[in-house]
Amino acid sequence: MRSRTHKPGTFAARELRNSFWAVVSSLAWGLSIALSSAGLANVQEPKLLLVILVLLINLGIGIAAMMVHIHWLKNVDEMIRKIWLESMAMTFGVLWIVLGSLLVLARADLIDIDHEEIGLLFVLAAAGFATGGFRTLKY
């Protein structure tokens, strides 16, 4: 039997292509949020239409990224899917814990929550997700 791991049409080739688009869509989503936030921050008194446009772009790219990730998860094999689903669950849990803690601290007037703290949640989510996914490298 000869190795056919990355030839077109094989499982490995499909997995590689799907993973590539999952990463690209994640980066596009992150980049669109970062650019639109930076753009709005530099506009004097942003108009409502501009804000709605930014929100629609975020919604559109966000939904596309979700669809790409669902497609990707459906097409990886069962062990990889299990690892990434656990990674998603961990990310979700970490976000709830951090968000809950921030809200408690803010309610106790110990901190002020502004857009920078909320922005950090995105970074935390991405880091948590990636860390969970590193388990695939164990094998």
Add this chain to the structure above:
Amino acid sequence: MKNRLKVLRAERNWTQADLAAELEVSRQTVNAIEKGKFDPSLPLAFKIAKLFGLSIENIFQEDGE
């Protein structure tokens, strides 16, 4: 769960990548199954058994057996 996957693969001179391609799973999954770190689902176990022309219980055994 123990299994004879590594032995059966070696008997046929297949690499983990070869077996992974046949089973339509990743090489990491084949490695994890061989090391007993991951137990395959029933459909994948049937696929493995069919590929080697054996029954599932001839390939996979419970740890105590």
